Amino acid sequence: MWQVRVRQFDDVLEVAAGDTILEAALDLGHDYPHTCMGGTCGACKTLLISGEVDMKPYAHFALTDAERAAGYILACRALPLADCAVAIADGSEETLNPGAPA
Numbered sequence: 001m002w003q004v005r006v007r008q009f010d011d012v013l014e015v016a017a018g019d020t021i022l023e024a025a026l027d028l029g030h031d032y033p034h035t036c037m038g039g040t041c042g043a044c045k046t047l048l049i050s051g052e053v054d055m056k057p058y059a060h061f062a063l064t065d066a067e068r069a070a071g072y073i074l075a076c077r078a079l080p081l082a083d084c085a086v087a088i089a090d091g092s093e094e095t096l097n098p099g100a101p102a
């Protein structure tokens with residue numbers, strides 16, 4: 001069980017082994033952006049601020065290699081491997097410029 005802090009939410013997600021960040025968020029009733037839940041639409045794009053995830057297979061048009069290298073993940077494909085902090089890619093300055101000082 002890993003704890004995942006989502007910048008936009010007040011509570012902390014408890015993510016069981018084998019569950020994705022999106023599944024844990026939806027189980028708690030959060031309005032986490034998503035559509036396909038299969039790694040093909042990109043709606044759940046999220047910035048991984050800290051921690052580590054394993055990514056289940058996804059379409060590279062939904063998350064490009066450059067985006068992955070910049071720290072983005074797809075919440076519907078992301079299996080936490082440690083406690084994590086993330087931010088839904090909502091167009092905010094923080095999620096548009098992940099390397100910029102806060």
Ligand code: FES
Nearest residue numbers: 037041042044076
């Ligand atoms: S919900 Fe479509 S890529 Fe995650």
